[in-house]
Amino acid sequence: MQKRSYKRKLKAGLAPGTLVFTGEKKMASVDFSVMYAGDDYYREERPADVDSVMQLLSGSLTSGIEEMSWYNIDGLHDEEKVAEICHRLGLHKLTIEDILNVGQRPKLEEHDTYLHIVLRMCMTHPTGRFIEEEQLSFIMQGNVLVTFQEKTGDVFQNVRTRLQEGKGMIRKRGVGYLLYALMDAVVDHYFIVLEALGERLEDLEIELLDNPDKESLGRLHHLRREIIGLRRSVYPLREVISQFAKIEEPRVDTSTQVFIRDLYDHTVQVIETIEVFRDMATSLLDLYMNSVSNKMNEIMKVLTIIATIFIPLTFVAGIYGMNFDHMPELSWRYGYVSVMAFMFVAAMLMLVYFKRKKWL
Amino acid sequence: MQKRSYKRKLKAGLAPGTLVFTGEKKMASVDFSVMYAGDDYYREERPADVDSVMQLLSGSLTSGIEEMSWYNIDGLHDEEKVAEICHRLGLHKLTIEDILNVGQRPKLEEHDTYLHIVLRMCMTHPTGRFIEEEQLSFIMQGNVLVTFQEKTGDVFQNVRTRLQEGKGMIRKRGVGYLLYALMDAVVDHYFIVLEALGERLEDLEIELLDNPDKESLGRLHHLRREIIGLRRSVYPLREVISQFAKIEEPRVDTSTQVFIRDLYDHTVQVIETIEVFRDMATSLLDLYMNSVSNKMNEIMKVLTIIATIFIPLTFVAGIYGMNFDHMPELSWRYGYVSVMAFMFVAAMLMLVYFKRKKWL
């Protein structure tokens, strides 16, 4: 939660469109990569600095050739460089603000000259302990697709490979299909995260049934918070993809829209899985509470059995420990043996009683 | 949950339409059966291999005769065979992906040349302990209906028998009615599953009221998860059947639509029953918690009664066990008897007190 609203304080009341990167710096420098693809070729460049990018970009935007180009910018902490590229693309200053202000809800905005999509990507942290979120921004303008990531990730690697190897129709279908393919990669990535989450839920379930302790409660609490957070990121996604499916944009043709509707189905599946996880987490909490109650019950039973058997017996022993001068039983020949036998019988009777009550 | 998202990981980022079967292999080989029916005849064939199927299928698709034919494919693990048949039917590659990718939500898709319906079938596992799910895909193209099942099941047996015996109107009404009849068989099957579930709920209720233990908690938790899962499968079904009732398709005529609306009513009944079961499961959890509380209470009462009676008495006995030189009571003639009598009276008074408090 904190991360999202961070730096807002500094910005409150400032003019909207003031450009401040609101995330954490996640990599040393800003990385650029440019990919060109046509029906039968593929070319990749890695410009070293922002000036080279600007030059290439100018070429792509003004050339009349129908060549699809994809600019990928990894790292947003260098606000000036990012802003420079954005200005070259002619983006509205609120769009630039959204790109840099990395706590946005997923959304799709159609502007006069470009299409702006914000998504949130989730990754399980390498430790497997928590889920990281990252904001992805897509700008589609003519044949140019520009993607902004907070840090270099491997979620787009498969798409890049498909472009390189020319498998499927990815080179032929144009930039609209490329945009779809990248969004599909993001949504597919949710399934990986959900799978990991599902495994954690199941591990926790076994743990809770077996031996619930304070730590498992903490873990369950943590898991619930992650599911709440994930839900918040995914819910608006459905809306975004639904809008994307209905968009009127020459680069997104009918054959691509079939794929987008399929993507929409996947998103609904993601949302439903999250809802099921939420239900399961609540269910686990109930399980935990009941396991704890059960354990307490078991402890109480042991205490009660021990106390109930020995307290009365101790009382009897106490009686014959009294120092009265006139206690005839004390001098009886079989007094001691009788008392011991009586105690034994009393203990046995109580055990039978507990057996009947099903406490044993 | 796991099963559904399984193999997604391998697919994440691959081109959509890549054909990978995502379920578990549930039978040794793929089984084919082809049924032909007209107003007054019925013919059944069991092609041994996919080539024979292809030949028969080509005949059915191109022949001008108004003969209804139903191809049933059991087993989807042999991706190539399934894909071959699908390609012959001219299915979109996303449709083929949906057929093989057996974690789909129920849905209905109208394509230019065919109608595609995905349903989920539920069965109580023979042990009666859990519910199995299976994906069913229906393709209706002209007079040909193709059904894909993960494994041979008996849910369609009744429909087959009706076709064989020519009972009712099933031979006369054409392929749209056949499709309805199969879907009706699937929905009817839900009632059987719900009945079994209802019986398990009632058994659990009696168990919980009688003698709640750790195991019953596990069983209840398991049941809740099953209901959550079932709910997820059935909810989209309503939408599917509602769409089916409104479809504009020459093979689904008005007289059949009356039956589909009836099927819709049944689906709503299934959903409501699941909702009632969900409420009941929550209600049972409350019952469990309260039963456990009650049991704990009972244990505490026994402990308290025993402790409250004997601890003070033991104290009294302790006093007269002290070794002071000057304890006049010790040498009294009736000291011992008086103390015993006093203790007896005290114990009786406490029992009366408990009686009044309704602890006994």
Added chain:
Amino acid sequence: MQKRSYKRKLKAGLAPGTLVFTGEKKMASVDFSVMYAGDDYYREERPADVDSVMQLLSGSLTSGIEEMSWYNIDGLHDEEKVAEICHRLGLHKLTIEDILNVGQRPKLEEHDTYLHIVLRMCMTHPTGRFIEEEQLSFIMQGNVLVTFQEKTGDVFQNVRTRLQEGKGMIRKRGVGYLLYALMDAVVDHYFIVLEALGERLEDLEIELLDNPDKESLGRLHHLRREIIGLRRSVYPLREVISQFAKIEEPRVDTSTQVFIRDLYDHTVQVIETIEVFRDMATSLLDLYMNSVSNKMNEIMKVLTIIATIFIPLTFVAGIYGMNFDHMPELSWRYGYVSVMAFMFVAAMLMLVYFKRKKWL
């Protein structure tokens, strides 16, 4: 729940419209009664067998006279007789199935020649312990109204009396108003059931506040289940009556529609009352849990007070019961008295402490 899905198992996969009565046989034979009414007369017949009914029915359906006739069939277990009548009325086979299959949700279906309404009637069982449900089917065709009941009940008795005595406008307004009057009687009957339910809730509330035990928990659980079941029967009723109010049917004229809207208001009132009861039942469960907690608390307090006072005192007594040779206190003149006084003071101090803690 069980009752509703009963016999479904036998039916799964059978042709729709196969006629099987799915309820329990609630009376020995099928009873028929036929009532004719016009502006200024009323006639009642009780045909002994189904053939006489068929004859009368044929007369009513074909005669050109504007005479309102009401056929009431009590008992549905003789499927053939019921089916025969239904066929004579020209009902669709799904309609006949709905009449016999007594687990339907309330619904209204307009067919070409007739109107079909299904309602569920609730009665408190004579023992006052649970609520019985029964399905009522209404067929209105021309001037003929046919009602099907599972068993002879007295819910229609008032309407019959009004017809006999010619009070109000019931004879004059025609068959649409008669249908309304019968539905109104059913909805009015819900108020009686709700009143009984409300009384049981209030009795339970007093019981729970006074002395909650295991039995009251069982009763509360039972009540909650009944409310859930009732809710399921009544919810679709609102929709049915709303449809009925908007129906375009010459026999239901504008002046009758005013009454139907009034009936709709009553139905909404029934639903809201059920919702309030549901809230109250949940509220009662909370009350129960808290009462149990309170009781446990009280028990714990008694235990703690007794144990806390006497355990330390017993320890002190134990010390002076030790057999050491050198224990100077033992031979002191006022040793015994001092120890007794010390114990008394300690006990008093502890009582003061508990008083302050408000445990006493």
Added chain:
Amino acid sequence: MQKRSYKRKLKAGLAPGTLVFTGEKKMASVDFSVMYAGDDYYREERPADVDSVMQLLSGSLTSGIEEMSWYNIDGLHDEEKVAEICHRLGLHKLTIEDILNVGQRPKLEEHDTYLHIVLRMCMTHPTGRFIEEEQLSFIMQGNVLVTFQEKTGDVFQNVRTRLQEGKGMIRKRGVGYLLYALMDAVVDHYFIVLEALGERLEDLEIELLDNPDKESLGRLHHLRREIIGLRRSVYPLREVISQFAKIEEPRVDTSTQVFIRDLYDHTVQVIETIEVFRDMATSLLDLYMNSVSNKMNEIMKVLTIIATIFIPLTFVAGIYGMNFDHMPELSWRYGYVSVMAFMFVAAMLMLVYFKRKKWL
């Protein structure tokens, strides 16, 4: 709940429109008052019997003068008198039934010649312990406004005073504005009830945090029930006022509609406050449960500390109370002192342990 459905039983199956007052008789006789107002005058009459009212009413209804008149009838238990007035106004018999049948939901009905509004008024009972409800019916016909109350209340007093003193525009704006002013008084009255309810909630909160006992649970339960009941009365009110704002009626002009929209805002505020109270009551229940848990915890701690310290010490004392012939320690010179010292140290160590566990 009971009161609302009361007498329904007697009515079930009777002809609709049968006139039975379903409330309790709350005042000795029926009171009438008639107020006439114009731009610059105000006149009030108190007819002694129903005949005088009828005479005045006939005058008001037939006179052509644009004089606003308001008839207020307090007390509905004399069904005949009320019905007589209603018949003179030409009300539909279902309207009359609604006026007498005092368990109606708030509603607005437009009839051909009159407007019928039902509201529910809430008052805190003078003891401040519970909330009373009363049904108010308004009939507006031409320039005549008739109001029916179950008993004389002071909610309309302010409006009457404004009419008398001619303050504001109430005399000039006509009968539509008068109707608005009365409804506004009713809604304003809800704020008073809510304020009292809010105070009771806050008192309860302090009580629960300080010293929760069985009685506070009963009070909280009672409060929750009242909030549930209030909510049921107020929810339909929003709909009524929304309909009133959109009504097409010459007497309710545009300038009045601005006020009605303002009234609508107030109603929404009432509903939201009730929702907040509901949340707060649930929140208080959680608070109660947790307070009880905390208290139990505290009790358990005291018990555990006492038992844990003294039980082992008592055991040690018990050992040296044994009567073995050969117990060398008993004859040691400093045996007694050493044992006492050992016990003291053991007790101290345990105290330190508890301190660390934060039990002290």
Added chain:
Amino acid sequence: MQKRSYKRKLKAGLAPGTLVFTGEKKMASVDFSVMYAGDDYYREERPADVDSVMQLLSGSLTSGIEEMSWYNIDGLHDEEKVAEICHRLGLHKLTIEDILNVGQRPKLEEHDTYLHIVLRMCMTHPTGRFIEEEQLSFIMQGNVLVTFQEKTGDVFQNVRTRLQEGKGMIRKRGVGYLLYALMDAVVDHYFIVLEALGERLEDLEIELLDNPDKESLGRLHHLRREIIGLRRSVYPLREVISQFAKIEEPRVDTSTQVFIRDLYDHTVQVIETIEVFRDMATSLLDLYMNSVSNKMNEIMKVLTIIATIFIPLTFVAGIYGMNFDHMPELSWRYGYVSVMAFMFVAAMLMLVYFKRKKWL
């Protein structure tokens, strides 16, 4: 809650539009400030009394120059002064009532000559312990914007600075953009409040996991109430800003509407964050309950272990403390040592048992 409905009681039944300030007096006197801005200049005045304001206002309203002016009134307790200004602006008396009656829900009302917006501003109280709310009213009439605040705050300071320094487009875009900028400042301020709330939630979470006590329960309860209250203030805000985005008003041009849509996104983000906080608070309560249960469990374990070990041993000691004449063991040479050894072994066995049960 109380504050909101306060003084309503005095007003119930009074004519609507009666002007009474319903808040608390939060500052000594009423403060006025007037700001004029154009493309290239900015002027600020601080009129000492209401007369000067009236004079300036008359100038602004009647002058034909396209000069943007912003009147800010801090402090509403002097009802007459505020009313005088409002009357000069020609406001409807319900509008004036809304300005003074500071418990309004956020709303936007379009009147013939002016636009009226009510917002609620939230501030964390300097102590950081609770959230204060304040009502802000905006009146936009021609080129004049009037803002009413309950007390001088610094939320508008940033906007004022931007006006002074002429940064961005704030001077050029006119009064519609100024209104947007002020509303944006209010919404941005919510993020600060939410951040503080989030920090309190996180602190509480750590506290609850570590050492839950009675105080943390009180704090959590308090926090939940604040979130409920905040939610009530923010929910209608979305509606207001959505209306504002669609408003047809010459001063709010298309380029400004882009910014308002951005503001709308922020509001949705605020609402979602509040929902997440609500979920988290509920989650924390569960955590608390479970932590308390865990703690109780731990206490019970210690008690049970101590009691279970020492009660039986004390019993054994009690036996050999009995004074029977014939107890052969007492005179055995190694009797004492054997008994001690037996006790030691018994204690060890019990410890092993507890270890296995995972109680240690």
